[in-house]
Amino acid sequence: MIAAPKSFEVVPKRDASGDAIGELLEVSFGPHHPSTHGVFRMDITLDGEKVVKLKPVFGYLHRNHEKIGENISYLASMPYTDRLDYFCSMTNNWAYALTIEKLAGLAVPERAEYIRVIMAELTRLQNHTSLIGFFVHDMGALGTPLMYAFREREKILDLFEEISGARMMCNYMRFGGVRVDVNDDWIARTKTLVANYGRFLDEFETLLNENEILLARTQGVSPLTKAQAINASITGPMLRAAGVNYDLRKVDKYGFYSRFDFKVPVGETGDLYDRYMIRVLEMRESIKILNQALAGIPAGPIMDSKAKLRGFRPKPGEVYGRVEGPKGELGFYIISDGGPNPYRYRVRPPSFINLTILEDMCLGHKVADVIVILGSVDIVLGEVDR
């Protein structure tokens, strides 16, 4: 028999001399709480409404992703990567494909690289849009902005479905290219979508940017300093909101990102408002990249001629590949022993590592802010627990 976790516990609060001066309340928050973005639990100790201690507890969605990856072929791990961060399956696919291409020495044709950039930026658009929807939903804007966000996300998912056959579990990229070619009709429709997306963002920003309630709830809440962010090895929009200019698209220049003209938005204080604003600005930059990529996509093959589907055995070696996912640095670490399946398969999940600093961000804030802070980290439990 496993003892059920205590849902709450009253702890006496003492002053320096040990006399009781009040009570602390220990609350088990989650794992079935709707605002924890999945099966995530926090053990929070509260002094009144203030957080004095917070312990994140994860593992409720653990499904052995890495061990399974070591026991099935390289190709068969590809659909499993969709299920890591199920909002951004395209970038997950890209990170894994990039790693194996590095290992096996495959070159990706130009057209395939362009398609990958387009897919990754569309993924970034839909991830950030829905994230902002969830973020304001956590603050109490129940429904309306989330519905607008999901409406726009649907349109992008329609485009994904048409090409890859599935809305979320795309399983689209292959070692040395992509699975299905895009046609001119699809490109034309994507162009229309990207052209209209700016309008939607204008509307979204009018709705939210200067909303007094949003300002009151976010400005100055849970600031994150540069040093804290770097020490906790946070990546992605969270790190840039804290003022560190670090974007793998600029640092690694993987894919063809060096060919596109875009800026990396950087925040100042790292508070909740900066984290919100960084995502809005990143979407604007994604639209810029998409416009350039859609205009410049060349004709040609979509698969490396050396790539093979059946009986793929890369030479022995070890490799780490990473991409800038919408949530941060998504990396895959693979050791090959020359067999049909990897000897070691490890994922560096951005949302898991961004979560490690949750206690520092939440201490001293009200319990209602904890929900918003957790929302601003942008976690997906499929990736946190793997």
Add this chain to the structure above:
Amino acid sequence: MLGEQIIKGMAVTAKNFFGSYVSKERLTTVEYPEVRLEPKENTRQFPFLVFDGDDAEKGLRCVACQICEKECPPQCIYIVKSKDKKPDYKGQMQVYPVTFDIDISVCMSCSICVEVCPFESIKMDTEFELSTDDRFDGLLWGKKKLAKPNSHYHKVHAQDAKDSDAVLAAEKAKAEAKAKAAAEAKVKAEAEAKVKAEAEAKAKAAVAAAPAPTPPPATPPAN
């Protein structure tokens, strides 16, 4: 003024609310059970086995090579090879699956089986309303339930089915040409051997008339 931006935001929600009555851009959903969207060309749900002709047993393209069984990420395919053989679409004798089970409740619709299949025999269906009250065999599909005619494939993925037919036709033509060339070579070789044997027999008969000349070996029928 405090609250000014909230009022501006209200204007946006009002625009969206009234806009949803007139603009398709602002109302993208359909009322599902009554209205259904057409499945997209690349839509993939669950696999089925393609057979040619009318007889599912005879025309099944699968040759039980078990590549899909090995590559399937959640390991939901189970195949038992046959001991005997039957002719495939090229007329070659091939083994066939005695059992071919797919556990639909385990399948994750990744379509890797379709990609790795070298015989164009497993394809993705677009059917998705599969709920059943049978907890045990309802979602464990055997060969009978999985086998669907090529015409069904043409119905669900028109372009892919055309491409797949073209691949098969090319392979068949190649195989036939090869068989024809092989048969011609065989006939030629046999004819030469016959001529040679006859000549030898004649020479032998001329040298020593006493032992009767051995008859030329019976030629097997050429395909």
